[in-house]
Amino acid sequence: MKKQGSKSLIIEHFKKHIGEWVHNQKFREITGANDVPRTIRTLRQEGWQIETRGDGYHRLLDKEKLPPKGIRKAISRKERYLVFHNDSFRCMACGFGVNDGKKLTVDHIIPVEWGGLSEMSNYQTLCEECNAGKQAWVKSNPPDVMKQLLSLPTVDARIETLFDAFPNQEIPSNTIQLISKGSLDWQRAIRRIRQKTGKKILPVSRALGKSIYQYFKA
Ligand SMILES: [Zn+2]
DSSP states (O other): OHHHHHHHHHHHHHHHTTTOOEEHHHHHHHHOOSOHHHHHHHHHHTTOOEEEOTTSEEEEOOSSOOOOTTTSOOOOHHHHHHHHHHTTTBOTTTOOBGGGTOOEEEEESSOGGGTOOSSGGGEEEEEHHHHHHHHHHHHTSOHHHHHHHHTSSSHHHHHHHHHHHSTTSEEEHHHHHHHTTTOTTHHHHHHHHHHHHOOEEEEEEEETTEEEEEEEOO
8 A cells, every 4th residue: 555655654744844845856755656746636635735836845734634625516506595495494403594684504414524415415504603503513523433433324323333432422412313314213223222232321411402312331
């Protein structure tokens, strides 16, 4: 896996020199590979914010990667209208709409960072404030774990893996609902997991229609 090696070596060097211009030659020395510009293009496609100059210099602008390009497809005006229309021009989280002075946005129900698709079935209406809140919550979860978890075939497997990934931590029911992908069976799934495995997954609090669960692991 030479390619993988060069990529991580390049990123490692970039991260130690954020904002500094580094020449292709330097990366050739570090990686022993010749195709540095191509590797840098790949890294950029993966979401690394790398600026490139015509004279063979590159610099990394931020140590954090953005979500990969190409997956998040732009939403057309027609799609946007249909999403709002299907949701009766109201935010699906707080219930307020344009008439209440809210600005509506189209949200990916399963975030793109977690492998959610850019298609109508994964869109919903959120007001700007609820969308900002959701973004903050999405960023607080490790994308790799969430992406892998969401790829599991059954609701039970996804929920059990979620609790295994975050033992002794409070997990809000909206997270459980989201990884259940619309299945209304998630509460029963928790009971099934409890019965099958003996894992102590219990509700710890309930407020304003939102409940919080926790896996009490010894
Ligand atoms: Zn809202």
